[in-house]
Each structure stands twice: as C-alpha cells, then as structure tokens.
Amino acid sequence: MAYRNGNYIAFDGLGELDPTKSDFKYYSTIQAWASGKGLDFKYVNSHDKTYAVRNSSLRPTLETRIRERLAASKNVVVILSDRTRRSGSMLSYEIEKAVDRYELPLICAYTNYFKVTAPEELSHRWPEALEQRINNGTAKAIHIPFKKNALLDAIGQFTVHGHTLTNGLNFYTLDAHREFGCLE
Template sequence: MANRTGTYFAFDGLGQADPTKSDFRYYATVQSWTANKSMEFNFVNSHDKAAAVRDTSKLETLKTSIRVRLAASNRMVIILSPATRKTGSLLSYEIEKAVDRYDLPLIVAYTGRDYVLSPLSLSSRWPAVLTARINNETAKAIHIPFRQTAILKAIKSYSVNGQQPSGPQRIYTREVQEKWGYL
C-alpha cells in the first residue's frame, strides 16, 4: 500500500459545475486556512498526491483517482452540509471505499454548526452509505463542527495506523468544546 500520510477531504459536489454552488466552497475554506501563513493549520492533503481530475472526467477515471488518493490517506474528513445528498453523488462511493476497503478513520465535519454534542441529531445530513456504516458500527468516526480548531485537532489525533475513534458516533466532550469557545 502507498505511503499513507495524507488527509482525504470528501464533500458533495451537489451535481454543480460551478464549485461556488456546491460544498466545494467548504473545502476551499480549508485550503485557505492552509495557505494563510498566519494560521497554524498544516496537514498533508491527499488531493495533492495524485493527478488532478475534473468533474467532467469519465466516471471510471474519477473512481480510479479516488482509490489512488484513498490508498495514500491516513484519515478522511467528510464535510456535510444541509444540502448533502443521501445518494447519487461520488461522496457515497468515497465513504464506502474509505470504510470498507481502506479502513480510514472518519472525521465528520458539519457546516453551520458551532458545536456537536449529539451526532444522531445530525443524521439527516448523513448519506445513506454513512448511515449504514454507522448503524452496523464499521465506521470509526468522530463528529465535529466545521471549525478550524476541531478539524485540525481531529487530523492530528486520528490516523489509520494510530489512534482511531472508538466507535461510529464519537464527539469531543462538552468541556473540550467549551475550552475552544464553541459553547
């Protein structure tokens, strides 16, 4: 297997050709945190480790690139918004492969949330494949708000070859989220 050092970011493109109209905008936010030299937000991005493909590429080309990137990944960050689809996006394929084939710990980041204390209360955002893997407990996941400190802490804490969430619905404690100023 490839050198597994990367962080794979997954989100729903929402069937949009314009990335500003899809959940890509949240991934772009993460990229801006990384580019901002005054912020301490560094990680190895799995998307930088494989050849770029466009959403107009053939489906099998996209899937091949996804598998290459997942094989090089140490964890997956799944960005979920209220618009995330239950089925019909490549996000479902990414989650399925991340859990079933590559055994990646999941960092499930919810946009528009200041804190996360009950993942189940946010289950309406879960794609069907994530719901299935949470319900059958094959997913090892921590659920967090889409906020810089929480994302960076989770990236630094969880990896395929290190510490993993101990179940499918882990959270940072109320006390930790209060310390971060989220509550």
Template sequence: MANRTGTYVAFDGLGEADPTKSDFKYYATLQAWSASKNIQFSLINCHEKTYAVRDTSKRATLYARIQERLRASKNMLVILTSKTRYTGSVLSYEIEQAIDTYKIPLIIACPEFSSILYVDSHSEIWPKVLKDCINDTGIEAIHIPFAKVCILDAITRFYVNGEHLSSGKSYYNLETQTKWGLIQ
C-alpha cells in the same frame, strides 16, 4: 500499501460546475487555512497528490483516481451540509471505499453546527451509505463542527496508525468544546 500521510477531503459537489454553489467552498476554506502564514494549520491533502480529475472524466477514471488517493490517506475529512445528497453522489462512493476497503477513520465536519454533543442531531444530513454503517462495529468516526481547532485536532490524532475512535458516533465532550470556545 502506499505511505499514508494525507487527509482525504470529501464533500458533495452537488453536480455544480460553479464551485460557489456547492460545498467546495469549505474545501477552499481548508486550503486558505493551510496556505496562511498567520494561521497554524497544515493540511496534507490527497487531492493534490495525484493528478486532477475533471468533472468530464469517465466514471472509471474518476473511481481509479479516488482509490489511488484513498490508498495514500491516513484519514478522511467528510464535509456534510443540509445540501448533501442522500444517494447518487460520488461522495457516497468515497465514504463506502474509505470504510469498507481502506479502513480509514472518518472525521465528519458539519459547517451548519457550532457544536456537536449529540451525534444523531445531524443524522438527517448523513448520506445513506454513512447512515447504513454508522452503527457497525469497527467503523471509526468523530463528528465535529466545521471549526479549525476541531479539524486540526482530529486530523492530527485520529488516523490509521494514530489514536483509535471507539465507534462511528464519537464526538468531543462538553469540556473540550467549551475550552475551544465552541460552547459558551
């Protein structure tokens, strides 16, 4: 097994060639946080560890690169929005592989929520593959808003050889989210 040091970032490209029309903008935010000298945020991104796969790549090549990246990943940050497709996106394949093949903890970040205290509150944006396995024994997932403090804490704590999550419906408690300023 490869050295698992990176965070695999997954989102739905929504079939768009223009990244401003898809959830790519949230990935770009992560890159900006990581690049900023004024922000204490460091992201080791598995997408940068293997050579790029273009949208025009054949599906077999794309899936091979995804598997290569997942093998090097300690966890997966999944960005979900109201635009995320229920089925038919590469995101569904990425989630399925992370859970079934690589046993990687999922950090499910939702930009449209300022806090998450009730995991089912955003279940309508879960892709089918996630919805089908979220209650399975053994899946580890934490549901968080897309906030730097949450993301940084989660990626540094919940990973293959790190702290384990109790279920597929874990979240930060009220006290923690209040301390972070997510809840007033």
C-alpha cells in the same frame, strides 16, 4: 502501497459544475486555513498526491483517482452540510471505499454548527452510505463542528496511525468545544 500520510477531504459536489454553488466552498476554506500566514493549520492534502481530475472526467477515471488518494490517506474528513445528498453523489462512493476497503477513520464535520454532542441527531445530513456503516458498526468516526481548531485537532489525532475510534458516534466534550473556541 504509498505511505498513508494524507488527509482526504470528501464533500458533495451537489451535481454542480460551478464550485461556488456546491460544498466545494468548504474544501476551499480548509485550503485557505492551511495556506494562511500566521495560522498553525497544517494538513497533507491527499488530492495533491495524484493526477488532477476535471468535472468532465468519466466516472471510472474519478473512481480510480479516489482509490489512489484514499490508499495514501490516514483519515477522511467528510464535510456534511444541509445540502448533502442522501445518495447519488461521489461522496457515497468515497465513504464506501474509505470504510470498506481502506478502513480509514472518518472525521464528520458539520457546517453551521458550533457544537456536535449528539451525532445521531444530525443523521438527516448523512448520506445513506455513512448511515449504513455507522449502523452496522464498520464506520469509525468522530463528529465535529466545521471549525478550524476542532478540525485541526481531529485530523492530528484520529488516523490509521493514531488514536483509535471505537464506533461511528464519537464526539468531543463540551469542554473540548470551548477549548477549540466553538463555544463561549
């Protein structure tokens, strides 16, 4: 098995072939943070560790690549927007495999929020696969706003090699949100 040093980024493609019309834009934001000059944002992109896939790839090919990438990952960032579907997307498959097979910690990053201190209040954004695993206690997750400093801290701390999350409803304190620059 490959050494688990990657950060797997999961999002709902919303069934769109045009990435600008899907949550792919948030994945692109993370890539921009990581490539920006003068920014101290580093992560190992699990998607770069295997052969690329195309939107036209067959589902079995996609699933094989997802499993390969998850096997080399130390955590999974799950991007949750107001458009994330409850079911019917590859995101559900990614969450199922990340939790059930690879026992990866989840970093649930919510777009358009400056603080996340009551994750259960945002459950309307959870795919059913995430909700089931939070409710049955198999998901180990921290819930954060989709903000650079919060994400950087979470991907550095919550890994298969790092701090252990005890349940599916962990979150940062208000003081931590302030330190990350999310709150005034």
